[in-house]
Amino acid sequence: MTSSFIREIALEDNEQVAKVIRKVLVDLGVPKVGTAYADKALDAMFENYTAPRSTYFVVVDNDEIIGCAGIAPLDNYDGDDVCELQKMYFLEAARGKGIGAKMMETCLKKAQEYKFKKVYLETMPYMEAAQKLYVKSGFKYIDAPMGNTGHYSCPVWMLKLL
Numbered sequence: 676m677t678s679s680f681i682r683e684i685a686l687e688d689n690e691q692v693a694k695v696i697r698k699v700l701v702d703l704g705v706p707k708v709g710t711a712y713a714d715k716a717l718d719a720m721f722e723n724y725t726a727p728r729s730t731y732f733v734v735v736d737n738d739e740i741i742g743c744a745g746i747a748p749l750d751n752y753d754g755d756d757v758c759e760l761q762k763m764y765f766l767e768a769a770r771g772k773g774i775g776a777k778m779m780e781t782c783l784k785k786a787q788e789y790k791f792k793k794v795y796l797e798t799m800p801y802m803e804a805a806q807k808l809y810v811k812s813g814f815k816y817i818d819a820p821m822g823n824t825g826h827y828s829c830p831v832w833m834l835k836l837l
Contacts, residue, residue, distance in 0.1 A: 765778075
């Protein structure tokens, strides 16, 4: 990792982003149904984050995307003060280098700019390293899902007050 940086997604990033997300999910043994793997949005991430109060970021290192994450209003939630941290994934080569913390900081800053009051996320029980980052970033475990993201195979829910 010589020159990694975070920037907003561009249209030409769609294919690389989809490959990164699917590779991470397969490597972690995540179910292909009821998780981000099956999301129709995966092949058109740029287009899906053109909606109001939505931004997706990529981590680029030596012209390759090695990680990604975004924020958007929480789907099927009654209220406009909650966003969701979405599709935060990093290739193995990016892990353990502080990139996740930088990405988290970038996403939380954008959520504040959009005037959200809370950030929600869903994850898998065995994604322990990710959960450590979430807790360190101020997320707390909650007992039930919020909204309806369609990710019924993600039984760990967390919330952060901004």
